[in-house]
Amino acid sequence: CLAASFLLFLLIQALPGDAATASASKNGAAAVEAARARMGLDRPVLERYLEWVAGILRGDPGTTLITSRPVAETITQPVLASLSLAAVVLLGLVLVTLPVAVVTGARPRHPVSRFLAGISVAAAAIPEFVVAIALLAVLAVWTRWLPVLSVPGAGRTVWENPVCLVMPALSLWLVCSASLTRRVQALVATHAAAPYVREAELAGLTRRRVLSRHLLPSVAPGVLQLLAQTIPYLLGGAVVVETVTSFPGLGFALVRAVGDREVPVVMAAGALMMVVAVVAFTVADALSVRQERMVAVV
Secondary structure (H helix, E strand, O other): OHHHHHHHHHHHHHHHOOOOHHHHHHHOHHHHHHHHHOOOOOOOHHHHHHHHHHHHHHOOOOOOOOOEEEHHHHHHHHHHHHHHHHHHHHHHHHHHHHHHHHHHHOOOOOOHOOOOHHHHHHHHOOHHHHHHHHHHHHHHHHOOOOOOOOOOOOOOOOOOOEHHHHHEEHHHHHHHHHHHHHHHHHEEEEEEOOHHHHHHHHHHOHHHHHHHHHHHHHHHHHHHHHHHHHHHHHHOOOOOHHHOOOOOHHHHHHHHHHOOOOOOHHHHHHHHHHHHHHHHHHHHHHHHHHHHHHHHHH
């Protein structure tokens, strides 16, 4: 994480312009230089990075460069909004997408399985912004079932106006389902063709029993890893969907911060995404190891 954060810091510095230019360029070169000195942007890059690391270790991500507002206060609402959105999408993936993918993957030659596989391939090839725009056109413009902008309103959280979650959640669920279904189906189909599954079927066990007692325990570690890969994307990688739907999440805030060259905000958001990714994969690894031991014992 430390190496990745330093690389992110260097990449931000490589962008043309800075926060001083973004905020004071209309007032002339002297104003820009004064703003750069006030923001500390005239100091060496390594010194500023080490200062940021020290602040993070103290639990203080710093203040914004332009408004001097605490970064923690700036990203709190976007983080909560993105966490809420991720929770809703994950719930849909676990309750709907994974069961359908596992069942159809266990019978890859069934017409329904082939149809779903074809639909997943086609949907996975569609960019996120196309999915979001299509849903906006159908659900917001034509039918007017949902608002065009997925914003909760001034001073309100997403749970105080949960309808704002529907459009981005549905867009992300469709995008994630397409990719997850393809990979889970392929994983389950591979295990379904294994000798131990065929032996269980020849022994007279029902299809449901073979699936629950033999196939699911074997594919669970791989499915957990695939699901873990989705979590970092839901938190910050869904920048396109949040931007198209104007959802006030972390991805939307990150785009604005990059445009304003707000280095502390970008670094805080990036660090949070890195931590979430590490935690997600660590938990998935731990659960996978536990599941593999249980299978070995059985």
